[in-house]
Amino acid sequence: MSWLNSVDLAEETILSVPLEALGASHGLSVASTRMYQRFYGLKAAGRSPDALGPMLSRVLRTALERLPDTGARTGQLIYCKTQTHNTLSDRNWLRRFADEHGLVHWETYALSMTSCASALVHLHFAGLASGCGAAVEEPVIVLTGEKAFHPSVARLSVGLLAEIPAAALLNAGPGSWHMRGTRVRHLPRFYKNPDAMEASDRRNLQDVYTDALIAFIGESLHAFKDALCDDFVFLPHNLNRPVIQAVLRHFDWEERTFHGDLEHQGHAYCSDGFINLRRFERCHDPVPAGTQLFILAAGTGVTFATCLFERAPSV
Numbered sequence: 001m002s003w004l005n006s007v008d009l010a011e012e013t014i015l016s017v018p019l020e021a022l023g024a025s026h027g028l029s030v031a032s033t034r035m036y037q038r039f040y041g042l043k044a045a046g047r048s049p050d051a052l053g054p055m056l057s058r059v060l061r062t063a064l065e066r067l068p069d070t071g072a073r074t075g076q077l078i079y080c081k082t083q084t085h086n087t088l089s090d091r092n093w094l095r096r097f098a099d100e101h102g103l104v105h106w107e108t109y110a111l112s113m114t115s116c117a118s119a120l121v122h123l124h125f126a127g128l129a130s131g132c133g134a135a136v137e138e139p140v141i142v143l144t145g146e147k148a149f150h151p152s153v154a155r156l157s158v159g160l161l162a163e164i165p166a167a168a169l170l171n172a173g174p175g176s177w178h179m180r181g182t183r184v185r186h187l188p189r190f191y192k193n194p195d196a197m198e199a200s201d202r203r204n205l206q207d208v209y210t211d212a213l214i215a216f217i218g219e220s221l222h223a224f225k226d227a228l229c230d231d232f233v234f235l236p237h238n239l240n241r242p243v244i245q246a247v248l249r250h251f252d253w254e255e256r257t258f259h260g261d262l263e264h265q266g267h268a269y270c271s272d273g274f275i276n277l278r279r280f281e282r283c284h285d286p287v288p289a290g291t292q293l294f295i296l297a298a299g300t301g302v303t304f305a306t307c308l309f310e311r312a313p314s315v
Contacts (some may be wrong), residue, residue: 001181002171002179003171003172003173003174003177004169004176004178004309005066005169005172007166007167007169008058009059009164009165009274009278010055010165013048013049013050014047015047016045016047016264017044017047018043019042019043019044019045019160022045022160025151025154026148026154026160027065027150027155028155032233033040036159040242041241042160042262042266043263043264044263044264044265044266045148045160045162045266046164046264047162048072048163048164052146053097055147055165056079056145056165057101058227059143059167060077060167061137062122064101064102064103066153067139067169070139071103071104073107073139074104074105074107075105075141076107076109076138076139076140076141077103077106078110078141079108079109079143079144080112080118080121080142081111081144082112082115082116082118082146082269083112083135083153084293090286095107113259114186114301115301116267116270116297116300117143117189117303117304119142119144119168119274120182120184120295120297121297123307124182124183124184126140126170127179128261141170143162143166143167144165144167144271144274145165145268145269145270146269148161148162148163158240158242159239159267160266161267161268162267162269163268165271166275174288176311177310177311179308179309180224180292180310181224181227181306182307183220183223184304184305185216185219185305186301186304187302187304189201191301192300209243209302210243213243213298214247214250214251214306216304217296217304217306221310222280227310228292228308229290229292231292232256233256233257233258233280234256234257234294234296235273235276235299236259236260237260237272237276237297238261238262238275238276239262239267239272239298239300243260258276260272260276273295273296276295277309280293286314288311289313290311291311293308293310294306
């Protein structure tokens, strides 16, 4: 896999709901609302008025408009998610979903074991499979987005979850972004979600998390060194602002970082990387050829993932 053609978000349907109005869905008390505001800079979270199926359908249909012959060619539709209990889980739902959108010849997969890092993790393994630069004829659509309808799936100790779907179209001919490198690191000791961990493991995770993330970013920079330009832009995920600030201080990256709208959006499960890339495009239109984006994602489990994109010349 080597080209990213487009990212579609259906942003016009997303509501930015103030924290004070998220009591029912996110279980926020007055005290917890103040905590999220003070420590994590949160003022609102993105909510979709649609159920999960229609929510994903909006962005998939837009992506398919860029592929008028999808019904006659093969491709891959991959849904990246974080959990099973807040998404469709029937054995054949994704197959039916694809068929309903005319993708009867496409293969379908769902990826969830790496939680919120799953979208970038998929890009990593797909890139390895294709040589990360070899020509790949089949188009791929990576679909992300989940519903945050209950506190158990809508709230983390370090941030609030948002309902923002994304569809990233890849390998549909020469694209806007060239994928120059990917990297993944899994910390198997912390495979459980924090709420299910032993107290000792939770303490150990807190002790090592920031240092492990910084070490992983350093490994990624070394792995990308032959392709990395001096003026690359860093796009972190929208979660755990204190840890991200520690990363920026360590690498002295405050001036090269492009932040997503954490204050009014929250953390959108696997969609963060795609959302922030699309926001960067809008804020820097037109994006100069050669611009590099170094994107970071992290998921419970614990999994870290990075991807280096480089802007292609206009086609």
